[in-house]
Amino acid sequence: MRPLLFILLSGLIFMACQPAAGPHKLPILGERDVSPAGDTIYPTIPNFQFVDQDSQVVNNATFAGKLYIADFFFIHCPTICPKVKKNGLRIYEKYKNDDRLLMLSHSIDVYNDTVGALKRHAQKLGIEAKKWHLVTGDHDAIYSIADNYFSVATEDPDSPGGFDHSGRIILVDKDRHVRAFCDGTKAEEVDRFMHEIDDLLAEQFPK
Amino acid sequence: MKYLRLTFPILLILCVLACKNEPKTASVNTAPPAVNEAMSMGEKAAYRCPMDCEKGKLYDQPGQCPVCKMDLAMATADQIRHAASETAAASETTALPAGDPNKNLEAEVNALHDDVMKELTEMERVGREVKLRFKTLQGETQRKAYLKAIADISTAGMDMMAWMRDYRSPASLPAAEAKSYLTEQKQKLIRNRADIQAALAEGRKALGTK
Numbered sequence: 001m002r003p004l005l006f007i008l009l010s011g012l013i014f015m016a017c018q019p020a021a022g023p024h025k026l027p028i029l030g031e032r033d034v035s036p037a038g039d040t041i042y043p044t045i046p047n048f049q050f051v052d053q054d055s056q057v058v059n060n061a062t063f064a065g066k067l068y069i070a071d072f073f074f075i076h077c078p079t080i081c082p083k084v085k086k087n088g089l090r091i092y093e094k095y096k097n098d099d100r101l102l103m104l105s106h107s108i109d110v111y112n113d114t115v116g117a118l119k120r121h122a123q124k125l126g127i128e129a130k131k132w133h134l135v136t137g138d139h140d141a142i143y144s145i146a147d148n149y150f151s152v153a154t155e156d157p158d159s160p161g162g163f164d165h166s167g168r169i170i171l172v173d174k175d176r177h178v179r180a181f182c183d184g185t186k187a188e189e190v191d192r193f194m195h196e197i198d199d200l201l202a203e204q205f206p207k
Numbered sequence: 208m209k210y211l212r213l214t215f216p217i218l219l220i221l222c223v224l225a226c227k228n229e230p231k232t233a234s235v236n237t238a239p240p241a242v243n244e245a246m247s248m249g250e251k252a253a254y255r256c257p258m259d260c261e262k263g264k265l266y267d268q269p270g271q272c273p274v275c276k277m278d279l280a281m282a283t284a285d286q287i288r289h290a291a292s293e294t295a296a297a298s299e300t301t302a303l304p305a306g307d308p309n310k311n312l313e314a315e316v317n318a319l320h321d322d323v324m325k326e327l328t329e330m331e332r333v334g335r336e337v338k339l340r341f342k343t344l345q346g347e348t349q350r351k352a353y354l355k356a357i358a359d360i361s362t363a364g365m366d367m368m369a370w371m372r373d374y375r376s377p378a379s380l381p382a383a384e385a386k387s388y389l390t391e392q393k394q395k396l397i398r399n400r401a402d403i404q405a406a407l408a409e410g411r412k413a414l415g416t417k
Contacts, residue, residue: 109371111369143331143335144335
């Protein structure tokens with residue numbers, strides 16, 4: 001009897017020690033709506049079309065079936081962007097060889113950040129266009145899509161302007177839903193954010 | 208039976224111990240002690256995470272990065288020097304030496320820039336609405352007011368972007384030159400800000416809000 005009890009008990013203890021089932025599931029961010037049929041509708045990132053540092057068209061199809069992180073920057077930004085860029089490079093290095101995640105940085109300075117300027121910037125950073133798209137496009141289209149990303153990715157929806165220059169990095173899932181964001185100027189927030197990327201990868205690409 | 212009585216509690220303890228060994232806590236133990244003062248490294252070998260997870264942090268022995276768990280790599284002389292300058296400039300956006308009176312002035316310019324960027328974002332938002340509404344307008348006087356707002360918003364935005372393109376941190380300039388440069392830049396920024404606020408007001412007036 002004793003050995004049996006012993007095996008049973010140790011088995012139970014072992015099971016109790018296992019971490020909670022699966023990775024943490026990230027919420028879908030933003031104000032949800034209910035359709036006439038009673039289905040919950042989550043806000044999604046609308047259609048877009050921009051051009052990247054290699055003069056390639058970048059649109060929703062570029063990110064089909066993948067996760068991506070999005071942010072807004074401009075090359076000559078003297079304060080926030082250099083910090084975000086540095087943390088962005090950390091994310092780039094970590095997921096460089098992981099095809100399930102892409103990166104998208106929009107320039108909000110369409111006057112100066114031409115395709116050529118973006119190309120030089122990318123070369124300076126040592127990044128590959130197929131992984132990290134630096135895009136430019138129609139001025140209003142860029143500012144307008146920034147509103148779309150940031151109206152969801154904010155702690156305080158009533159806070160005035162400045163979203164385009166917040167240094168925020170946003171995580172978008174396969175279904176165009178915003179799932180997480182962080183302050184790209186803070187290294188420790190980006191550490192946390194990378195764990196969230198891992199969680200979302202595990203959720204959307206089950207083995 | 209006697210042995211069993213003894214092994215049971217031992218196994219239990221082992222089991223609990225094994226459970227506590229989660230990756231997060233484990234990594235803290237495997238990370239080697241950090242080198243706090245990069246400068247004190249001298250000619251000794253230093254190790255750092257190949258992904259630079261901890262922003263230039265150096266260790267004096269090989270091990271694992273506590274953040275990404277990669278094996279630490281031997282740091283090059285350049286990286287050691289870089290880590291030293293990194294520590295010096297860690298909390299500041301400016302590279303000017305501490306105690307430099309220009310440091311405050313540069314911080315002021317940076318703070319002003321951040322404020323203006325917030326106003327610029329708001330101006331852009333109003334600008335988009337003005338352009339959208341413009342397409343539906345009929346009356347000539349109304350169209351004129353809208354066109355003026357659109358033009359001023361566009362100019363104010365371009366001027367601000369031009370300022371940022373041309374601005375350089377004057378860290379390498381002699382103190383006197385740096386001071387006059389920063390003072391001049393501050394004045395320019397204040398003018399840009401006034402233009403943005405005026406264009407924003409015009410846009411809002413055209414839309415009939417505020």
